[in-house]
Amino acid sequence: MGSHSSAVARIPDADDIRRETGFSQASLLRLYHRFRSLDRNKKGYLSRADLQQIGALAVNPLGDRIIDSFFPDGSLQVDFPGFVRVLAHFRPINEEDTRTRDPKEPEPLNSRMNKLRFAFQLYDQDRDGKISQQEMLQVLRLMVGVQVTEEQLESIADRTVQEADEDGDGAVSFLEFTKSLEKMNIEQKMSIRILK
Structure with missing residues (x-):
């Protein structure tokens, strides 16, 4: 040792x-x-x-x-x-970490909120604090490649933004992003086991 x-x-x-x-x-x-x-x-x-x-x-x-x-x-x-x-940001969350954390300390980099902030910035390429339909479309193109037509991708991007866009401004804010993912286990999906 x-x-x-x-x-x-x-x-x-x-x-x-x-x-x-x-x-x-x-x-x-x-x-x-x-x-x-x-x-x-x-x-x-x-x-x-x-x-x-x-x-x-x-x-x-x-x-x-x-x-x-x-x-x-x-x-x-x-x-x-x-x-x-x-x-x-990809370090798995330890149950003990969340129970013993001093509220005066900064939020851990691997907290749910910081994992969501990290994911959000992967979409928000112009860093304006919103995910536009165009930014959503760019990510979808990267993720699905050529298996889906451009029209289908545009439809998916449009629907995704519309479903998350609560204030009707045509884009997804960070708050709307977090709400749309509240049922998803981000803590597990954004963890790499070797990073303990």
């Missing part, structure tokens, strides 16, 4: 990162090794090209949008803390 904690000590700000993300020491160490293996040129940060090496993202229809989330505000690189912060 001693060598395990000394390896974590080499991770800059490891304790702060663990507190913020909720990752265990072992998970943080695994993620650090993964980060370093993706950083082929040992730059200390990852670029889009580095993240595109991840097979699961390469085959995910929303892979490019997920990669975009590592680069907020148009930055071209992500350091280890930023890498881990994004991945923390």
Whole structure:
């Protein structure tokens, strides 16, 4: 165990990162090794090209949008803390975490609300706080590919936005998005078991 904690000590700000993300020491160490293996040129940060090496993202229809989330505000690189912060959204929720959480502490990155915020921004490409029918259509095109006609996709996008759009403005706000997904188990659907 001693060598395990000394390896974590080499991770800059490891304790702060663990507190913020909720990752265990072992998970943080695994993620650090993964980060370093993706950083082929040992730059200390990852670029889009580095993240595109991840097979699961390469085959995910929303892979490019997920990669975009590592680069907020148009930055071209992500350091280890930023890498881990994004991945923390996919950490499974522990029942103990929700029971013992201090209400004065910030909401965990893997909370239902933060998972929903993350999912919402995958749709809201222009970052205006609403998912338009056009943005919904873009996501549907990515997800279903050529199996469905353009007319069918437009109809599905239209109906999806109409069903969620409670205020009648022709778009889906974050609040409307959360309401439309209230029966869905986002906590499980947006979790990757290895990220404990």
